Amino acid sequence: MRKILIVGAGQSGLQLALGLQSGGYEVTLMSNRTADEIRSGRVMSTQCMFDTALQHERDLGLNFWESQAPRIEGLGVSVAGPDSSRVIDWVGRLDGYAQSVDQRVKMAGWMETFAQRGGQLVIHGAAVGDLDYFSRSYDLVLVAAGKGELVSMFGRDASRSPYSEPQRALAVAYVHGLGPRPEHPDFDAVRCNIVPGVGELFVMPTLTTGGRADILFWEGVPGGPLDAFQGVKDPAEHLSLTLELMERFTPWEYARATKVELTDAGGTLAGRYAPTVRNPIGRLPGGGLVLGVADVVVANDPITGQGSNSASKCAAAYLAAIVERGEQPFDEEWMRGAFDRYWKTAQHVTKWTNAMLAPPPEHVLNLLGAAGQLQPAADRFANGFNDPSDFENFFYEPEKTSAYLASLSAN
Ligand SMILES: Cc1cc2nc3c(=O)[nH]c(=O)nc-3n(C[C@H](O)[C@H](O)[C@H](O)COP(=O)(O)OP(=O)(O)OC[C@H]3O[C@@H](n4cnc5c(N)ncnc54)[C@H](O)[C@@H]3O)c2cc1C
Numbered sequence: 001m002r003k004i005l006i007v008g009a010g011q012s013g014l015q016l017a018l019g020l021q022s023g024g025y026e027v028t029l030m031s032n033r034t035a036d037e038i039r040s041g042r043v044m045s046t047q048c049m050f051d052t053a054l055q056h057e058r059d060l061g062l063n064f065w066e067s068q069a070p071r072i073e074g075l076g077v078s079v080a081g082p083d084s085s086r087v088i089d090w091v092g093r094l095d096g097y098a099q100s101v102d103q104r105v106k107m108a109g110w111m112e113t114f115a116q117r118g119g120q121l122v123i124h125g126a127a128v129g130d131l132d133y134f135s136r137s138y139d140l141v142l143v144a145a146g147k148g149e150l151v152s153m154f155g156r157d158a159s160r161s162p163y164s165e166p167q168r169a170l171a172v173a174y175v176h177g178l179g180p181r182p183e184h185p186d187f188d189a190v191r192c193n194i195v196p197g198v199g200e201l202f203v204m205p206t207l208t209t210g211g212r213a214d215i216l217f218w219e220g221v222p223g224g225p226l227d228a229f230q231g232v233k234d235p236a237e238h239l240s241l242t243l244e245l246m247e248r249f250t251p252w253e254y255a256r257a258t259k260v261e262l263t264d265a266g267g268t269l270a271g272r273y274a275p276t277v278r279n280p281i282g283r284l285p286g287g288g289l290v291l292g293v294a295d296v297v298v299a300n301d302p303i304t305g306q307g308s309n310s311a312s313k314c315a316a317a318y319l320a321a322i323v324e325r326g327e328q329p330f331d332e333e334w335m336r337g338a339f340d341r342y343w344k345t346a347q348h349v350t351k352w353t354n355a356m357l358a359p360p361p362e363h364v365l366n367l368l369g370a371a372g373q374l375q376p377a378a379d380r381f382a383n384g385f386n387d388p389s390d391f392e393n394f395f396y397e398p399e400k401t402s403a404y405l406a407s408l409s410a411n
Contacts, residue, residue, distance in 0.1 A: 001026045004322070005138040007126045009033075011047075011103070011311035012294035013144030014110040019060050019319045021119050028138070029114060032125035032148075039108040039209060042266040043174055046215045047103050048072065048190055048204050048305045050386035051096030053312035064109055065101045069207035072098040074189035075382035076181075077368055079196065084251055090372040091189050092382025098190065100206040100215070102174070103308075104266075128153060128284065135288035140322070140330040143282060144293035147273055151299075153282035154292045160350065166272035167301055167357040168199065168219040169227040173235075173242045174206065174267035178214040179256035190305070190385075193250045197359070199226040200303060201250050213263045216242050216253075219303055222272070225249075229270040238268040275301045275357070277350060280339035281332060291335045293318060298346045300353040305385065310349050317342040348389040355396065363398035367405065374408045 002025050006013045009031035017029045033041070049057075057063045075098075076091035115121045124130070128150070135141045143150050181191065193201040199220040206215050220226025226245055232238050239262050246254040262268065280297045282290040294311035321338035328334070360368070371378040384390050394404035 002139045005141045007143050008145035011308045012315045015315035028120040030122045035108040035111040044103045047308045048100040050098045053309035056312045056316040069099040069101050070188045070205035073187040076189045076191045079194045090378045092378035102208040132284040132286045141290040146295045154278035157277045160277035166274050169272045171218040171229040172269040173216045173239050174263040175260035177260040195249045235268045281335050304353045306349045314342045352388045352391050363401040
């Protein structure tokens with residue numbers, strides 16, 4: 001039986017560990033926190049996942065919360081004008097629903113399942129020295145430790161990382177008591193509110209530790225008015241600031257948020273990071289090789305809500321590559337091949353996400369504006385969150401955007 005060590009119990013590490021476990025592999029999972037510590041800790045993400053990524057979980061029978069989590073059936077875009085009115089406002093319908101299950105719920109639950117099924121769970125914050133030692137007794141070591149310190153083992157790929165500094169300051173608040181959008185009270189949607197030059201507010205439903213809730217998530221251009229959460233330690237103060245900024249920049253969202261309260265003391269998060277693509281193979285001091293997984297190797301800004309989706313897709317790609325390898329060694333060539341398989345989808349996510357961080361060019365503004373009159377354009381944009389490779393066909397080049405819009409207008 002092949003022995004595999006996975007460091008990091010997030011979306012990718014756990015999905016891979018549980019998938020390999022079902023396939024009869026001997027898996028050791030190393031986590032720097034226990035399930036209880038994760039469950040009672042701070043929120044980590046907004047973790048909205050679209051149909052393709054959710055399907056990978058369903059394929060492994062890991063969709064434990066699917067019936068309880070709100071079904072997100074649309075994705076809306078609103079753009080604020082200089083007077084804080086809405087100059088653009090539409091919602092596209094998703095072909096398959098999206099869902100957000102608080103990672104505190106999912107990772108704690110999956111970790112317990114892994115242990116109950118006989119998996120070896122080691123609670124330890126691994127250092128490079130530990131990996132050096134362990135790599136000798138495993139056929140394969142996978143580093144799925146997110147954006148933590150272990151990323152330093154994987155060199156930055158400058159050719160795929162156009163930004164060297166964070167492009168947004170992030171501030172998340174999980175709340176109860178948010179009202180529906182009055183224009184679409186009948187279905188749940190992710191709401192992306194763009195405030196040009198200032199940042200974005202995302203609003204979405206989730207399933208958290210205390211049941212259904214909503215998330216208010218500001219992405220602020222660094223140094224601008226939304227970049228105000230650094231040093232705010234008190235969750236109540238974090239929420240008041242979130243609401244103040246909503247009242248000022250997105251009054252239509254504030255109007256339904258006047259009665260909200262935080263879900264729990266761990267329901268806020270603030271931070272920032274530079275989007276970075278890394279070399280997928282890490283070399284240990286003793287000469288052993290490790291393969292990086294998901295955020296370790298491709299960390300995009302959450303502006304497009306793709307990281308958990310990508311983590312699921314990376315875990316699925318690596319699982320298939322491991323199984324196909326049979327009894328042959330997991331050598332450097334195999335590692336590169338496994339990453340290339342993941343990069344086939346990840347490259348589209350990175351390209352689109354980095355484009356969305358920059359000020360929108362005129363043809364993108366035209367597309368977003370036209371989607372208000374052309375429902376198929378709104379639907380197509382929304383479904384791009386499920387499969388960002390489709391943006392190649394109508395988003396990046398002005399000619400393709402005009403041709404696409406002309407084809408819709410002609411119908
Ligand atoms: C504010 C915010 C909002 C987001 N919103 C979305 C969204 O809506 N949709 C979406 O798809 N993505 C979103 N993301 C991104 C998404 O959360 C991540 O991309 C995803 O969780 C990455 O999964 P992962 O498995 O690579 O790493 P993680 O989920 O970060 O898991 C890594 C795990 O490894 C553990 N670990 C770290 N170091 C060690 C160590 N040395 N030893 C042992 N364990 C270790 C960590 O504690 C953690 O449990 C968001 C991110 C942020 C910050």
